[in-house]
Each structure stands twice: as structure tokens, then as C-alpha cells.
Amino acid sequence: MSQAPATSLQDIISHAKEYGFVFPSSEIYDGLQAVYDYGQNGVELKNNLKAVWWKAMTQLNDNIVGIDASIFMHPLTWKASGHVDGFNDPMIDNKDSKKRYRADQLLEGKAEEYREAGQPEKAQELLNEMGRLLGAEDLAGVRDLIIAEGIKCQVSGTANWTDVRQFNLMFSTQVGSVAEDSSQIYLRPETAQGIFVNFLNVQKSGRMKVPFGIAQIGKAFRNEIVARQFTFRMREFEQMEMQFFVRPGSEMEWYNTWKEARMKFHKAIGLPAESLQYHDHEKLAHYANAAVDIEYKFPFGFREIEGIHSRTDFDLRNHQELSKKKQQYFDSEINQNYIPYVVETSVGADRLFLATFCNAYTRETVGEGEGQKERVYLKLHPALAPVKAAVLPLVKKDGLAEKAQSIAQSLKSSFRTVYDDNAAIGKRYTRQDLIGTPYCIAVDYQTMEDDTVTIRHRDSMEQERVHISELKDKIGYEVAMERILEVI
Numbered sequence: 001m002s003q004a005p006a007t008s009l010q011d012i013i014s015h016a017k018e019y020g021f022v023f024p025s026s027e028i029y030d031g032l033q034a035v036y037d038y039g040q041n042g043v044e045l046k047n048n049l050k051a052v053w054w055k056a057m058t059q060l061n062d063n064i065v066g067i068d069a070s071i072f073m074h075p076l077t078w079k080a081s082g083h084v085d086g087f088n089d090p091m092i093d094n095k096d097s098k099k100r101y102r103a104d105q106l107l108e109g110k111a112e113e114y115r116e117a118g119q120p121e122k123a124q125e126l127l128n129e130m131g132r133l134l135g136a137e138d139l140a141g142v143r144d145l146i147i148a149e150g151i152k153c154q155v156s157g158t159a160n161w162t163d164v165r166q167f168n169l170m171f172s173t174q175v176g177s178v179a180e181d182s183s184q185i186y187l188r189p190e191t192a193q194g195i196f197v198n199f200l201n202v203q204k205s206g207r208m209k210v211p212f213g214i215a216q217i218g219k220a221f222r223n224e225i226v227a228r229q230f231t232f233r234m235r236e237f238e239q240m241e242m243q244f245f246v247r248p249g250s251e252m253e254w255y256n257t258w259k260e261a262r263m264k265f266h267k268a269i270g271l272p273a274e275s276l277q278y279h280d281h282e283k284l285a286h287y288a289n290a291a292v293d294i295e296y297k298f299p300f301g302f303r304e305i306e307g308i309h310s311r312t313d314f315d316l317r318n319h320q321e322l323s324k325k326k327q328q329y330f331d332s333e334i335n336q337n338y339i340p341y342v343v344e345t346s347v348g349a350d351r352l353f354l355a356t357f358c359n360a361y362t363r364e365t366v367g368e369g370e371g372q373k374e375r376v377y378l379k380l381h382p383a384l385a386p387v388k389a390a391v392l393p394l395v396k397k398d399g400l401a402e403k404a405q406s407i408a409q410s411l412k413s414s415f416r417t418v419y420d421d422n423a424a425i426g427k428r429y430t431r432q433d434l435i436g437t438p439y440c441i442a443v444d445y446q447t448m449e450d451d452t453v454t455i456r457h458r459d460s461m462e463q464e465r466v467h468i469s470e471l472k473d474k475i476g477y478e479v480a481m482e483r484i485l486e487v488i
Ligand code: GAP
Pocket: 189, 190, 191, 192, 222, 224, 231, 232, 233, 234, 235, 237, 238, 239, 241, 304, 305, 306, 307, 344, 346, 347, 348, 349, 350, 351, 352
């Protein structure tokens, strides 16, 4: 058995579509850029990822509870959070092709070219200059730098650039039935603010004591200028965020604790250590005093899947100021009132899905000589697989189909089980491999005599004979979420 060549993003996109994981949104109308739908298998995998994150946060930690806040929030929320004034990307258009780019990404691309050409110092110099200009909000300077670096549009091949403008990434809409009465609100660009504005509600109603955390899973929306790399950068996506409220001064300790805990989580769901790395932020977001990304090695390189940020008291303090409602906590241990500091963990459900999917996609050459063939399967952790077991009668006749159906029925209440009698058994195994089903249960003539079946293991393709009465416990044990949670 040998490993086939490296997987491309195109392999992933094609497999995801062909086997019901991810479809382009409104595809019959040629799709909508940077928006995707999860299919019948994709939604199961994504739900399993969300469930394991939720349990890891709220079940494994006594001091973390969950909430589900609305997407729409009072518009002042986004003023307080800094998103109205500061959630911008610098954009530039090419006048000939009309193609729009992110100015910082054009310069980062140029720096990458320098690095690839063995000029890392030049690359760093360019990035430093870009950082300086963006920090000083010198957009004309950013344009001059793009021109001085000879950067051209990929489509027109010209350097006929417009001015650089700041582009706010928030989507806005109106609430109110009559135009005159309506007011502008935003689709939330992060779920975190729903947690901040509920900090005191949860603290008081749950009698929570600092340090404690609030977790949430939900949709977020950003009008990304350059949307690419499949579900990596979308305009509508899902975040899994946890704000951990701590005593001021203890935030770096908690930051390091969460940095480690989150890496452990990613390894526990099956992402290999060598495909994960930390990336410390040099340029901090407006709200942070320390920040690190956890990056996964996608087919297009190491990219962020999760951010861990020490957000100080930035958000709660600004909400206190704008709402005129105190956001303080009385710490009875030290007899003091304070606005807690916050350490945030923020992972994109879609990026975690993509990382898990890319990691699971396996192409191997199996067999020898003439019998050699390529085998593709999804090596998903059994607890994450969309289908846990498939029951397959060797043939449909002589009562085998009925027997297999009754076995499938008996397992359904314990874990997701399907029945399939369509096509030769080899083809049916392949079908299950392609969606990552860890166990195939074959019903043959011996089953009719002694109530035993074979279990075929997806990864090794090995088969073992077991009694029907053992199936529920044996497979149930392997596919339980506990197998992940106990190693986090
Ligand atoms: N509350 C902090 C926050 O929103 P962020 O680094 O902007 O921080 C956190 O986003 C995570 O959300 C990212 O690590 C990524 O996984 C996910 N994410 C952000 N923008 C995304 C997009 N356009 N498409 C898919 N996922 C995205």
C-alpha cells in the first residue's frame, strides 16, 4: 500500500460536492460567490464538530456555560466594539479589468515572491513598510508602494490602480416596517458581542464566579472583498467562540492555558501535530494585548483556523460607556469591584470542517501488479463520521435482506446506521469509504445459521466476525463522542 501524490484543493472541492458534503450556494443560478451549502453528509460532519466543541467547553468545564444570542443586535453594540469605525479592509481596484483587490494582500503576495526568490529580508522590509503605512492610515502611501513594487493586476496585466479606500466588512440592513421609521442595523460580524452584552445576565442568573466562561455557536457575516479558497473565507460562516472572564492581571496566565487547551482539542479530533502550528500576531487587533492563531496546513499552506485573543476589558468597558450600564463584577475574594478582563477562543466551524475534511481525505494505491488500484476514503475519527455503520446483505435473496434490515433497525437508536443492498458488495464498501463510514456490517449465509456478521474496518479494510448481539456495544463504544472528550 503506498500513499498517492499530494491532495489539491480541487480534489477536496470535487469530493465534497460529489459525495454530498458541500455544494455551491444557489448553484442552479451559477452560485453566489463565497457562499456555500452543506449537503446531507456535510451537515452531519459539521454538526458533530459543533457538538464536540460544545461538549468540550460546557461539559468538561464546570465554569463554562453556553448561550444562543441573536444575529441582530442594537446598532450601538458595533460602535462600542469598534467595528463601525475600525472593521475595514483596504481595497484597490484595477481600472482596466475592474477587478477589486485587498491592498494588503497584494503587498503580502509580493513579499511572498521575495521570500520564494530567497530574499527574506526584502520581504520583511516590505511588510514592515506596509504595516507602518496602514498603521498611520496613509492609504495614498499604500497605493504608492503597490506601484513602486511594480504590482500588476492578474487579469489586465496593468498597474492602472484606483486610490486605496477603506471598506467596512459589515453587512447592514433595515429594521422597521415603514421606510421612515426604519433604522440601520448590522448582521453580526462576530458572535462574541452577543456574549459581552449578556455578561451580567449570565453572571447574575447563574451566580457565576470569575473566572468563568460563556460559549456560543452561531452565524457571522462579513463582506469579504476577496473571497477564495472554498469554505476557508466565506461571507456567511459560523463561529464557535468562548469568552473567558478573568480577574485583571491574571489574563496572561489564562491566555497561555487556553492556548494549550485549544491545541489539544484540535489534536484530539484527529488533526495531526505536524499539520498544526501557532502563529503569534505581530500586529494586534484594536481590542487585544496578546493574540495567537492556531494554523492548519491546508493544501494551500498553513492558515488560521482559530484565534486566541487576550481582549483586556476593551469590550465590556466600551459597552459600559455607551450603554451607561455598569459592567462590573464584585469579587468577594478580594473585596473589589472591577470590569473583568477577557480571554477569547474563536474558531470557525467551517474552517474546522475544511481542516478535518482535508485531513481525512486519503488516496492510496492498493493491491499488487495487475490488481493495483487507487483507493479514496475519508479517514475521519469515528465519532465525527456522518454515518457510523452501514449494514449490507451479501445478496438480497434467501432472507438476507430482511435480516440485514432488522439489524440496521436495532442499531439506529444508538448511532447513525444505514442499510444498503444496491450493487455488488465491493461497490457498497467503496461508497461507504468515500463518505468516511468507519464500519460496514456484512450479512451473509453464515449469519442465517449462527447470527454472526462481519465487521469491515474502513482504514485497514480488515474484517472480523462478531455475534449480532455484540454490535451495539462494540461499535457504540468506538463512535461515542466520549472517545474524543476523554483525551482533551
Ligand atoms: N471574535 C474574534 C474574531 O472574530 P477572527 O480572527 O476575525 O476573530 C475568528 O475570527 C475565526 O472565525 C477565524 O479563526 C476563522 O476560523 C473564522 N473566520 C473568520 N472570518 C471567516 C470567513 N470569512 N470565513 C470563514 N471563517 C472565518
